[in-house]
Amino acid sequence: MLQNSTLRFLKTLKKNNSKPWFDANRKLYESAKADFAGFIQSVIIKHGLKDASIKDLIAKDCMFRINRDIRFSKDKSPYKTNFGASINKGGRKAFDAAGYYFHLEPGNSFVGGGIYMPMPEHLKKVRQEIDYNLKDFKKILSAKKFKTVYGDISRGDEFSLSRVPKGYEPDNPAAEYLKLKSYIAMTRISDADLTSSNLLKKTVAAFEALHPLIIFLNHSFSE
Numbered sequence: 509m510l511q512n513s514t515l516r517f518l519k520t521l522k523k524n525n526s527k528p529w530f531d532a533n534r535k536l537y538e539s540a541k542a543d544f545a546g547f548i549q550s551v552i553i554k555h556g557l558k559d560a561s562i563k564d565l566i567a568k569d570c571m572f573r574i575n576r577d578i579r580f581s582k583d584k585s586p587y588k589t590n591f592g593a594s595i596n597k598g599g600r601k602a603f604d605a606a607g608y609y610f611h612l613e614p615g616n617s618f619v620g621g622g623i624y625m626p627m628p629e630h631l632k633k634v635r636q637e638i639d640y641n642l643k644d645f646k647k648i649l650s651a652k653k654f655k656t657v658y659g660d661i662s663r664g665d666e667f668s669l670s671r672v673p674k675g676y677e678p679d680n681p682a683a684e685y686l687k688l689k690s691y692i693a694m695t696r697i698s699d700a701d702l703t704s705s706n707l708l709k710k711t712v713a714a715f716e717a718l719h720p721l722i723i724f725l726n727h728s729f730s731e
Contacts, residue, residue: 509707510547514540514591515614515699522589522614530587537574544591544612545571550708551610552595555715559722561597562607569599589613595621595715597726604630606691606725608715614699619714620658622692623725630729635673635686637728642682648724653717658693661685661721667692691725693718 517540521530530537548567556563570593578584594600596607608621626634638645648654649661669687672678676686695714701707 509705510612510702511540511543512703514543514612515702518589518591518612519614521587525585525587525589527586541571541574541591544593547708548593548595548610551711551715554708554712555595555608558716559719561726562595565595565597565599567593569601570595572600590616596722603627604729606722608718608722610711612702614702617697617699617702618694619697619711620692620694621715621718622661622690622721624690624692626690631689633728634691634725635676637724638682638685639676639680641724642685645682645685645724648720651717651720653713654693654721657714657717658695660693661688662690662692662694663688691721693721 513536517533517536520533521537524530545567548570552562552565552567552570556565572588572592572594574588574591576583576586576588578586590611590613592612593610594602594607595609596602596605598605598607604627606621606623609619611618623630623634663684667688667690669689672680672683672686676683680686697707697710701710704710
């Protein structure tokens, strides 16, 4: 579980997103960050028993910096109002591997994973793997655990092309999946769940439901 003080810090930061306020409350930030890191490490240890590719990760190598990159943004707020962790075999800096993600943001928290907007060469390999092994891919998405937790893979306009990519026929049986630009699944977490003693159990269960998809995606990169 996470502490109420961690959620309170992020809520207050959202209302006071400035360097002077942050500097004056740095101890609160460090405490909240440590709380989140402790939770993520517990997730790694627990789920690492199922997925050996993450068992040696350290939470700090998976967590994203709270500072925003404002160089090309109209929004000059210096800090993110969330904590995020990318848990995969290469940590947060690995862009060539599918993995798990935990997003902590009061009122907008979620857990899930997959691979988000992969590089063209990696996206090509995923699509090829789906085309060759559509039956296996659909079996993963139709599994009871996956459907119970996630319902389906994310298919919104931001994740999908309007047409089947070049090299595939429009009537390809896998067309709906070949159009995707990201292969991710997410499920929301309420603020009440964040501070519940069941948070670790629910998060690990969500990762376990996602594990077969992670294996499939990472296998495609090794081909």
